[in-house]
Amino acid sequence: MNEAANDRVHLTREHALHLLKEMLRIRYFEEKCAELYSAGKIRGFLHLYIGEEANAVGVMQALEPEDAIVATYREHGHALARGLPTTAVMAEMYGKASGSSRGRGGSMHIFSATHRFYGGNAIVGGGLPLAVGLALADTMQGRNRVTCCFFGEGAAAEGEFHESMNLAALWRLPVLFVCENNLYAMGTALVQSESNPDIRAHAAVFGIVSEAVDGMDVVAVESAALRAAHAVRRGEGPRFLETRTYRFRAHSMFDPDLYRDKEEIEEWKKHGPVLRFRDWVLSTDLVHATDIDKLEADIAREIDDAVAFAEAAPWEPVEDLMRDVYTRNGMAAA
Amino acid sequence: MIEFQMPSLGADMDTGTLVEWYKKPGDLLKRGDVIALVETQKGAIEIEVFNDGRLGDIMVNPGQKVPVGAVLATITEPGDARAAALPPEQRAPSSLVETPPASVAVPRIPREPPLPSPPSTQLLEPTSPSASGVRAKVTPAARVRADAAGLDLAVISPGPDGVIGLREVEGARTVRSTPRKSGLDLGEMRKAIAAAMARSHREIPHYWVSQTIDTTALFDWLEAANSKRPVASRLLYAAPLIKAVGLALKETPELNGHYVDDVFKPSNSVHLGIATALRGGGLVAPALHDVDVLDLDVIMAALADLIPRVRAGRLRSSELTDATATFSNLGEGTSESLMPLIYPPQVAIIGCGAAALRPWVVDGAIVAHRLLTVTIAGDHRVSDARRASQFLSRLDRLLQTPEAL
């Protein structure tokens, strides 16, 4: 099988429906979270992925079950795309004991060992060194698998970004860096924080092959991710993928979003990842409206089941507060 | 070897309760050292030892009430080797015996003096091993409070949690003494005052002479003097008043001495008992020695030292027995004059009312002046009103030239 062939996306009917379903699941889940936050069911910080679904879904197609994923505090989409059950993720939003982190992590700290989903991270850039380490362990133990590290363009200003890229390049580690550049680090536009806003170019400093791709086009993202992931799997060292995307909602629930023009947001919405892909597949007759209606009904039910599950799930008993501080519970200091 | 006996601290004292030993067997003693605290109906009094030596055996334990004259402990004088102490088990606990126990002739074996325990650790020494021998848990604050109140930790029972804290010390203290938490037992004191006053009324043929004195000069001088003095050395009007009384008493010997066994012994020094009221009732009149020769600042300092000690129940036995006359000042209240009773065996007591603005004749006109009515009670067996009024007019003249006091 030549290299070029398997980098291209085979868009069968079945795959198109899969991509659309995955993006819609994330979209509906995040919209339900916004609603639940306003109802006080979800507390703390909540950073929604609406508008960026194509990145997680696209990249996830290039990863194998044994690959590892490190993400950020905007990681609901990545978790769902990776296969974490909506019930467990929603219960974690509620802080329930059946949540993916026993209710202790909340929105910014979704974890799943079985999915090798090494979590959200509330510290900007905090995940990059972690990904480098996971890849180092694979290399030292002779395992050929990819560690995919998602982060935002804001992290590019953190020291850990430069330190991690250097280590990955220096030690030829199997890391796929995916920078989801949504143009705003909370309230600061990219041009106000980066002397060189072309994030992709930063990888060149460390000799890491990089590519920028339209983060609103799930097929383009998948294709670029396949190219990068295969190179990493061939042992050619780390790869850097910048997906140019946009978040349709504020940084988090408690953000008046004054730093962006309304027109700019509306303009991006016109070319949203779900809208574009749905119109395209309908236009190619690959998928029909009835398929999409059934798809949307199934997803709505899935989300409602997740909410019911979270509502009914138990709180962790306060007596367990000290569990898991140390592996052997007896070591916990009083 | 000396037998140290329960001292007689007052004419009407016949028993005393040993509260606490301040010295331990083997301690070196110097004349005038305070070696124990004794509870009398007049309050807890520190008793001194009157000769040098080394404390031998303690015969009376804290809490025991013994008659005046009972042997409290033995003291070996320097030079004579001490008789070997009887081994503790054989020594019968000194029960309440009428006559002091005869000293037992025992072969003299020189005893090695025990090393004096360093004072600093003394505080932390376990002084109250509880019944099970386990070191009782005493909080630092409780140790300090118990020591300040002159309480032995051994007499305090710990709380339900086995700890002796401030609560337990306070409990022990109030049970033992007046509700006002001072070192004196007001109930005992009331009985003592009643006995003394009844005897005074019964035995002494009192007469009273009073005179109203214009104290304008005194207070003008005082105000001027105080305005020039820093806060810490300001004078109360009681100081010049006491000095004047002392000087006047010096010049009227019949009012300054003791009447004992039908004989009056005039005193050539003037030790003036200062009647001091205690919060919550009760009265004590410890003596201020040689008031006629002290200057005003010394009198103030003496008063400042005396009164808190009275309240804390910490008086030296000499202070209670040496007064040659007594001075009772009702200055705080509003009463104009008082007719006091003499403290036996003294023969006079001077009572002062409140110094207040009242009408007064000056050059034939009525004016408002600050006046003080002084009343002296005398013992007719020793003096009579004529001498008393000479005393009062001498006092009046002295007070007109306060700067000379």
Add this chain to the structure above:
Amino acid sequence: MTDAELMNVVKDTLFSVAPDLEGEAIKPEETFRDQFEIDSMDFLNFVIGLHKRTGLEIPEADYSQLQTPADTVAYLRKHWSQASR
């Protein structure tokens, strides 16, 4: 200094003069004389204590403003420079 701190200064000075009063509840509006049978010697010592703590040269004419704990706090608030910071 807060009023609470000034009241503590008054309390600590009073207890140093009359240690047997420690632990008694203090009524801010009642005179020292009525609450605790404070006599002129105690009161002088109390004034001396306040002088040592605050450095204020409290003239005898001001004694009338120090009759109750609350008056004393007000007096300190007015005269003691450090209290106003």
Add this chain to the structure above:
Amino acid sequence: MTDTRRITYREAVREALREAMTRDERVFLMGEDVGAYGGAYACSLGLLQEFGEERIRNTPLCESGFVGAGIGAAMGGMRPIVEIMTINFALLALDQIVNTAATIRHMSGGQLSVPLVIRMATGAGRQLAAQHSHSLEGWFAHVPGIRVVAPATITDARGMLWTALEDPDPVVIMEHATLYNEEGDIAAEGDLAVDIDRAAVLRSGDDATIITYSANVKKALAAADQLSGEGIECEVIDLRTLRPLDDATIMTSITRTHRAVVVDEGWRTGSFAAEVSSCIQEQAFFELDAPVERVCSVEVPIPYARHLEEAAIPQPAGIAAAVRKVLRR
């Protein structure tokens, strides 16, 4: 009493920032999203329009970088106010703070000083989970060379900044995240600067002394009020400054109450409360009628779920229980 006005802690901080920048043109504010966004806690809202981008300086997300830059600017003659969004991100800047800001005066033999003010939000209580809920004031108070203050009241939030700016040495101001919405009265006008050297007795009482700082002052006062109903009168001390620690005020109080409870949102082991507790036993041992009690956070990464977070950090009920314990009730 002069007339007062009612403002929030956030407005007090903003007023202090505005006043400092108006009084001294060397003063400027630097930090993540302090500009257009107006600061993560909206403390600098509106300042960009008033003072411009030069002096309300947005930074990229590079805490070590911009705190180090703040240190350099201070040494270069400016009077920077560096805002680290929260103490959780200050960990990235600890090297600059400990190895440069705190050390350079001493290391340079007294030649150089760092007149820098660093402000950061601290503490838990808003369900932000472990990485956003740290209380590490004790780490900073451990370091010689910097001063650490914790304004708990509106007056202090308004008055400490100017005094800190006038201090030739680095001062770290810890603003607990749950205090920003608090309201309080403050003098209408006049010099509002306050000292940063002394603790304050906020409530007088003779039975026990509760010593705390920052957001726990409110909880301590609540506990004291609750205990007052049981006939227990507590003295409440707001430390206000963690380094240097105002020993005198603490010991004077304990000399009267003989009992101490120290409340600190840090974890118990090696906490700032441990430092206060050992100072007390060193200086007031003979006044103690019970061991010093500490009320700290449970030794666990602060959990997201509300009921777990509430169980993990100090609460009035826990403080009251500690007081009853030192009273052996």
